[in-house]
Amino acid sequence: MSSSSPLHDLVFHGKEGGTIVFVVMDGLGGLPHPKTGLTELESANTPNLDGLSRQSSLGSLLPVGSGITPGSGPGHLALFGYDPLTSNVGRGVLSALGVGFELQAGDVAARINLATVDEKGIVLDRRAGRISDDEGRRVVNKVSEAIDNVDGVDITLVHEKEHRAVLIMRGENLGVDVAETDPQVVGMKAIEPEASCEGSERTAKVVKTFLERVDDILADESVANAFLIRGFGIHSGYSTFDERYGLSALAIAKYPMYRGVAKLVGMEIASTPSSNEDTVKTLESSFGSHDFYFLHFKDTDTRGHDEDFEGKMAAIEEIDAMLPRIMDLNPDVLVITGDHATPTLLGEHSWHHVPTMIHSKWTRPSADTFGETTCRTGDLGVIKGIDLMPLVLAHALRLNKYGA
Amino acid sequence: MSSSSPLHDLVFHGKEGGTIVFVVMDGLGGLPHPKTGLTELESANTPNLDGLSRQSSLGSLLPVGSGITPGSGPGHLALFGYDPLTSNVGRGVLSALGVGFELQAGDVAARINLATVDEKGIVLDRRAGRISDDEGRRVVNKVSEAIDNVDGVDITLVHEKEHRAVLIMRGENLGVDVAETDPQVVGMKAIEPEASCEGSERTAKVVKTFLERVDDILADESVANAFLIRGFGIHSGYSTFDERYGLSALAIAKYPMYRGVAKLVGMEIASTPSSNEDTVKTLESSFGSHDFYFLHFKDTDTRGHDEDFEGKMAAIEEIDAMLPRIMDLNPDVLVITGDHATPTLLGEHSWHHVPTMIHSKWTRPSADTFGETTCRTGDLGVIKGIDLMPLVLAHALRLNKYGA
Numbered sequence: 189m190s191s192s193s194p195l196h197d198l199v200f201h202g203k204e205g206g207t208i209v210f211v212v213m214d215g216l217g218g219l220p221h222p223k224t225g226l227t228e229l230e231s232a233n234t235p236n237l238d239g240l241s242r243q244s245s246l247g248s249l250l251p252v253g254s255g256i257t258p259g260s261g262p263g264h265l266a267l268f269g270y271d272p273l274t275s276n277v278g279r280g281v282l283s284a285l286g287v288g289f290e291l292q293a294g295d296v297a298a299r300i301n302l303a304t305v306d307e308k309g310i311v312l313d314r315r316a317g318r319i320s321d322d323e324g325r326r327v328v329n330k331v332s333e334a335i336d337n338v339d340g341v342d343i344t345l346v347h348e349k350e351h352r353a354v355l356i357m358r359g360e361n362l363g364v365d366v367a368e369t370d371p372q373v374v375g376m377k378a379i380e381p382e383a384s385c386e387g388s389e390r391t392a393k394v395v396k397t398f399l400e401r402v403d404d405i406l407a408d409e410s411v412a413n414a415f416l417i418r419g420f421g422i423h424s425g426y427s428t429f430d431e432r433y434g435l436s437a438l439a440i441a442k443y444p445m446y447r448g449v450a451k452l453v454g455m456e457i458a459s460t461p462s463s464n465e466d467t468v469k470t471l472e473s474s475f476g477s478h479d480f481y482f483l484h485f486k487d488t489d490t491r492g493h494d495e496d497f498e499g500k501m502a503a504i505e506e507i508d509a510m511l512p513r514i515m516d517l518n519p520d521v522l523v524i525t526g527d528h529a530t531p532t533l534l535g536e537h538s539w540h541h542v543p544t545m546i547h548s549k550w551t552r553p554s555a556d557t558f559g560e561t562t563c564r565t566g567d568l569g570v571i572k573g574i575d576l577m578p579l580v581l582a583h584a585l586r587l588n589k590y591g592a
Numbered sequence: 593m594s595s596s597s598p599l600h601d602l603v604f605h606g607k608e609g610g611t612i613v614f615v616v617m618d619g620l621g622g623l624p625h626p627k628t629g630l631t632e633l634e635s636a637n638t639p640n641l642d643g644l645s646r647q648s649s650l651g652s653l654l655p656v657g658s659g660i661t662p663g664s665g666p667g668h669l670a671l672f673g674y675d676p677l678t679s680n681v682g683r684g685v686l687s688a689l690g691v692g693f694e695l696q697a698g699d700v701a702a703r704i705n706l707a708t709v710d711e712k713g714i715v716l717d718r719r720a721g722r723i724s725d726d727e728g729r730r731v732v733n734k735v736s737e738a739i740d741n742v743d744g745v746d747i748t749l750v751h752e753k754e755h756r757a758v759l760i761m762r763g764e765n766l767g768v769d770v771a772e773t774d775p776q777v778v779g780m781k782a783i784e785p786e787a788s789c790e791g792s793e794r795t796a797k798v799v800k801t802f803l804e805r806v807d808d809i810l811a812d813e814s815v816a817n818a819f820l821i822r823g824f825g826i827h828s829g830y831s832t833f834d835e836r837y838g839l840s841a842l843a844i845a846k847y848p849m850y851r852g853v854a855k856l857v858g859m860e861i862a863s864t865p866s867s868n869e870d871t872v873k874t875l876e877s878s879f880g881s882h883d884f885y886f887l888h889f890k891d892t893d894t895r896g897h898d899e900d901f902e903g904k905m906a907a908i909e910e911i912d913a914m915l916p917r918i919m920d921l922n923p924d925v926l927v928i929t930g931d932h933a934t935p936t937l938l939g940e941h942s943w944h945h946v947p948t949m950i951h952s953k954w955t956r957p958s959a960d961t962f963g964e965t966t967c968r969t970g971d972l973g974v975i976k977g978i979d980l981m982p983l984v985l986a987h988a989l990r991l992n993k994y995g996a
Contacts, residue, residue: 199660199661549937550623550935550937550938550942550944551623552623552624552631552944552964553624553629554965554968565968565969566968567652567944567945567964567968569652569945569968569973569974570973570974571658572658575657575658575659576658577659578657578658578659578660579658579659579943580659581659582659582660582661582942582943583659587659587660587661587943588661589661589662589663589940589941590656590660590661590662590663590666590676591662591663591664591665591666591667591676591683
């Protein structure tokens with residue numbers, strides 16, 4: 189529901205209530221292993237998730253829409269209760285916020301992949317062999333030092349991690365309706381950054397000139413010798429968690445992208461944890477200071493992309509083992525969900541439902557294990573991403589009754 | 593869906609069809625008892641509900657929206673197929689209709705609680721010790737005889753039941769955006785009736801003056817010495833059940849509130865039954881005269897508010913015992929549902945799904961008991977409140993096909 193809907197005005201008043209821990213296991217949903225018929229989550233040894241499920245309401249989360257495979261940006265916006273179909277932002281904006289760049293209204297940001305192309309411009313590797321952080325930083329700095337303005341538009345280039353960087357353009361009359369140059373497959377040339385709307389023609393021209401100059405600067409590189417651009421976005425502002433829900437929120441996330449989306453909705457950002465262990469430690473040391481804690485765990489998604497079934501099981505088991513420490517803090521509501529499915533069988537994000545649990549005093553338990561199968565017959569039914577936050581707030585007794 | 597929706601115009605034509613008995617067990621949904629894991633409904637001995645469920649389609653009703661705890665007004669409007677988010681009315685309007693007051697367009701109505709306050713105005717009891725009908729009537733009449741006009745606005749005050757009364761204001765330029773004075777908790781002063789919109793400033797001023805005069809009039813009362821006001825509403829008119837569905841409908845309800853909401857949607861109101869037994873007797877004696885019968889049973893909600901698990905079980909069992917008499921009338925469709933959950937564990941209305949059954953010749957049975965657990969996997973799935981009426985009409989074969 190939008191922040192200006194009558195329902196929002198009537199029931200969300202920032203009522204005092206319980207403390208919420210909101211755990212996102214990125215790409216949690218999976219597909220059954222052909223030999224066992226069990227998903228990654230169902231195959232993993234998860235005594236703590238199973239124990240919690242005996243005291244929780246379960247459901248199947250539909251992140252964005254039927255058949256829709258969400259990226260992490262829309263996936264997280266939906267989890268946070270912001271309609272990702274009306275409030276879509278380019279992933280570039282999230283990345284820019286994630287690397288700590290202070291965006292101004294009107295700034296256009298985009299994601300950059302360092303890539304390897306041959307002499308004809310054919311893409312050989314879309315991630316430049318997943319080069320190291322150091323190598324990636326060196327190449328990005330090389331470009332950054334050579335270009336700070338194109339046709340009157342200020343250019344900022346920030347290395348993110350490995351082959352990833354973010355480009356921010358600041359100037360008048362910029363738009364986001366520019367074709368992404370990443371062809372998404374190898375063996376093809378990069379796509380031309382054409383504008384699809386008049387309002388983005390200047391941006392398209394700047395991007396084109398920028399990329400031509402990048403090609404010259406990186407001509408002597410053997411691996412990372414080209415930039416692919418995608419995820420154009422413009423920063424236009426959101427209502428904050430505090431304004432929307434009356435919640436003071438803290439985000440604890442290792443990767444810039446997730447700190448970015450949390451910052452976008454006004455969460456405070458904890459110092460960057462160095463590991464999953466450190467994520468939980470940060471929660472332990474900060475617990476009590478905020479109403480809402482967003483914890484992000486990435487490995488489930490990464491192992492899904494790697495098509496590593498056992499690796500994803502292990503990633504789930506690692507989080508499972510840390511759950512008792514979260515429960516020891518005694519939050520009023522604990523949510524465990526994902527921003528989308530990343531089945532190892534597919535090796536990509538997918539449209540499938542995501543197993544979801546809400547643990548509180550006010551639940552209707554239905555199963556003694558946590559998995560896609562048990563969540564299917566859980567009390568929450570199939571629940572849309574944007575409908576999760578109102579339900580979470582309800583379990584924290586933070587919503588007002590609607591009508592007498 | 594609204595009465596002007598394309599779907600409505602296309603499929604609702606007042607087609608002849610079966611007779612519908614629509615039973616609302618107020619606050620039916622519950623939460624599992626910590627010792628048994630069974631809800632109030634699942635713990636009750638309900639041979640007749642269980643027998644019916646073997647021939648019924650089951651589902652979990654989501655009254656208004658995800659996480660939303662509805663009041664009885666929005667809950668019933670949704671059950672009757674009127675979108676409670678676009679057609680919210682203050683409970684005062686429903687109460688006014690319920691006590692038989694003939695509202696005119698533009699009248700503003702509000703609910704009054706007789707309360708006990710100390711010499712500083714601190715609320716000691718929000719319900720004046722739940723005083724008797726007689727005492728409540730005496731105090732309300734005392735005020736009513738002293739005030740019939742404030743600043744040019746006609747004042748009508750009608751005693752409802754026990755500590756409850758309804759205030760109706762008739763005059764020019766009245767609005768409903770006035771703060772409710774009921775602080776909802778004891779130990780605090782009543783809230784000032786401030787206007788939150790310009791259009792309600794006159795109303796706020798009238799309410800303020802009215803309450804000051806009430807304080808003077810009730811100064812010598814020891815128990816009910818103050819009024820708390822809430823649920824401001826304005827009557828703006830609805831399409832009737834007949835206009836909307838082509839149904840002649842009869843409401844059989846003991847409490848004014850529920851007769852009020854039925855009247856709001858154009859149902860005929862049966863003479864007020866004195867008991868649950870009398871409610872069924874009224875159905876028996878009137879059966880055949882109408883297309884649709886709304887039966888309201890309150891005790892399930894009352895026992896939920898009282899946090900009386902066994903009392904709520906007994907209230908369910910009482911209705912269960914009367915079901916064979918309803919079935920003997922051989923209605924084409926029998927619906928059993930609730931307007932919201934009132935779990936005894938919580939002692940308040942809640943956001944949880946409500947077990948719902950549609951019995952007809954055209955069902956897909958799935959279980960041999962009726963409860964939150966079996967409804968969760970029923971054929972209707974999770975069904976929104978406003979989507980229930982079209983489904984009920986369909987089971988009565990009263991809807992037209994959509995498209996050729």
